[in-house]
Amino acid sequence: MEYDIVIGLEVHCQLFTESKIFASDANKFGGDPNTHISVLTLAHPGVLPKLNEKAVEYAIQLGLAFDCEINKFNFFDRKNYFYPDLPKGYQISQDKSPICLGGEVKFKIKQGKVFSSHTVKIHHIHLEEDAGKSIHDLNPNFTYLDYNRAGTPLLEIVSEPCMTSPLEAASYLAEIRKMVRYLGISDGNMEEGSLRADLNVSLKPKGSEKLGTKVEIKNMNSIRFLQKAAEYEIERQAEILNNGGTIIQETRSFDPDQGKTFGMRVKETMNDYRYFPEPDLAPIVLTDEEIKEAKVNMPKLPYELFETFSKEMGILEEHAYLLTEERALCEYFLETSNFTKNYKSVSNWILSSIKGYLNENNMEIIDFPVKPSKLAELIENIDKGEISNSAGQMLMSLLISSPESNIIALAKSNNLIQSKDTDAMGSWIDEVLTQNATKVEEYKKGKKGLIGFFVGEVMKKSKGSADPKVINSLVADKLK
Numbered sequence: 001m002e003y004d005i006v007i008g009l010e011v012h013c014q015l016f017t018e019s020k021i022f023a024s025d026a027n028k029f030g031g032d033p034n035t036h037i038s039v040l041t042l043a044h045p046g047v048l049p050k051l052n053e054k055a056v057e058y059a060i061q062l063g064l065a066f067d068c069e070i071n072k073f074n075f076f077d078r079k080n081y082f083y084p085d086l087p088k089g090y091q092i093s094q095d096k097s098p099i100c101l102g103g104e105v106k107f108k109i110k111q112g113k114v115f116s117s118h119t120v121k122i123h124h125i126h127l128e129e130d131a132g133k134s135i136h137d138l139n140p141n142f143t144y145l146d147y148n149r150a151g152t153p154l155l156e157i158v159s160e161p162c163m164t165s166p167l168e169a170a171s172y173l174a175e176i177r178k179m180v181r182y183l184g185i186s187d188g189n190m191e192e193g194s195l196r197a198d199l200n201v202s203l204k205p206k207g208s209e210k211l212g213t214k215v216e217i218k219n220m221n222s223i224r225f226l227q228k229a230a231e232y233e234i235e236r237q238a239e240i241l242n243n244g245g246t247i248i249q250e251t252r253s254f255d256p257d258q259g260k261t262f263g264m265r266v267k268e269t270m271n272d273y274r275y276f277p278e279p280d281l282a283p284i285v286l287t288d289e290e291i292k293e294a295k296v297n298m299p300k301l302p303y304e305l306f307e308t309f310s311k312e313m314g315i316l317e318e319h320a321y322l323l324t325e326e327r328a329l330c331e332y333f334l335e336t337s338n339f340t341k342n343y344k345s346v347s348n349w350i351l352s353s354i355k356g357y358l359n360e361n362n363m364e365i366i367d368f369p370v371k372p373s374k375l376a377e378l379i380e381n382i383d384k385g386e387i388s389n390s391a392g393q394m395l396m397s398l399l400i401s402s403p404e405s406n407i408i409a410l411a412k413s414n415n416l417i418q419s420k421d422t423d424a425m426g427s428w429i430d431e432v433l434t435q436n437a438t439k440v441e442e443y444k445k446g447k448k449g450l451i452g453f454f455v456g457e458v459m460k461k462s463k464g465s466a467d468p469k470v471i472n473s474l475v476a477d478k479l480k
């Protein structure tokens with residue numbers, strides 16, 4: 001039997017606020033256990049929560065970035081359940097009335113050289129608080145509790161069940177991570193749990209309208225694992241269905257070592273949580289002014305930059321795609337482009353030499369020592385013919401170790417100024433042609449591709465200082 005794959009994601013994203021969502025405790029990852037906890041976090045009797053306005057602003061910004069409707073009257077509910085990492089016995093969350101409604105996430109998937117465009121519909125985005133952390137593996141006889149994380153502001157982004165492949169789900173999650181990083185509202189760090197996703201997967205007979213029973217795989221903390229878990233789960237469900245079985249609605253967990261999902265518990269129903277409006281917090285009432293202000297504070301978004309780069313600046317879509325992967329990369333590109341109009345060259349430098357250097361050294365672009373103005377100066381000198389391309393590469397390595405150097409002075413002291421001395425070039429060419437007489441014969445008999453070889457040999461003699469374009473035409477003339 002053939003099936004349609006249906007995937008929906010619930011993505012939790014910790015916000016980068018200074019303090020927690022309802023208390024003034026520091027919102028910081030790490031730190032000694034139970035050092036960011038006040039009476040509020042510990043739920044002492046009689047204490048009252050107070051809403052962090054920054055968290056609301058961040059929620060609005062993410063909503064606007066994904067084209068959601070901002071719900072101008074929204075409020076919190078209590079989600080009641082018992083767990084030791086939840087001292088209040090309930091989680092403050094939004095159920096009936098989330099802050100953002102609808103919306104969509106648009107992104108591209110690149111497979112080989114081909115791009116496909118995707119749109120994933122968002123059901124809603126709501127605000128809530130995170131729970132503390134239970135630590136089970138320090139001691140076989142005890143569970144330890146660290147409440148530092150309790151009360152961290154979270155956004156939960158709930159998609160519609162509309163994704164149709166594990167790759168699409170993984171790319172959607174990657175797009176959310178990219179967006180929260182662009183907006184600067186979260187570090188999106190999946191290893192540290194700042195971003196995590198619950199993966200819902202079901203199958204239905206091909207073409208059927210009715211959704212199948214879903215299984216929820218909790219707390220995926222890596223994009224790669226999410227894709228793997230979805231792949232495994234689809235196979236597992238297909239096998240059950242093909243053998244005439246039924247899927248039970250349950251919560252499962254993924255073991256990356258085995259590449260398999262395991263049943264944890266049968267899913268709670270809504271009623272088990274006994275949701276009711278949080279009586280200690282006033283509803284959030286937003287004005288158009290406040291929404292506008294949140295918008296003004298937003299940077300340009302990746303898809304806007306993609307358009308600018310590819311349509312207005314003449315950058316290949318494939319390169320625009322790579323540049324917009326990271327906001328800091330875009331900023332470096334844009335800043336360099338303030339100093340030179342050769343945007344293509346800027347993009348090439350960033351995506352090849354600079355990225356290569358960063359990857360090799362496990363570095364981020366913000367730590368790259370050569371400033372955008374210097375890169376632009378280098379590009380301008382290459383364009384003016386002062387420096388050859390290959391000398392430019394050497395100069396870049398020199399600049400990395402002394403980023404403040406004057407480029408022309410550096411080129412001069414390293415013999416990297418492009419030679420315009422045609423006499424010298426002429427004699428190098430003569431030497432190369434005499435030394436390779438048989439190749440010259442072959443060239444004359446029609447093996448024209450050999451010109452590259454001759455140019456290369458002359459470049460070697462010039463130690464990279466000659467202009468390959470000039471040599472090319474000089475060699476071609478001589479061989480006529």
Ligand code: ADP
Pocket residue numbers: 006007008009010158159160161162200201202211212213214
């Ligand atoms: P629940 O009531 O179990 O929390 P929701 O309807 O709130 O379920 O959906 C939770 C998440 O599960 C959403 O992201 C949604 O897209 C996804 N989902 C819902 N039904 C299905 C389904 N049949 N198959 C796959 N995903 C689904």
Ligand code: MG
Pocket residue numbers: none
């Ligand atoms: Mg739900």
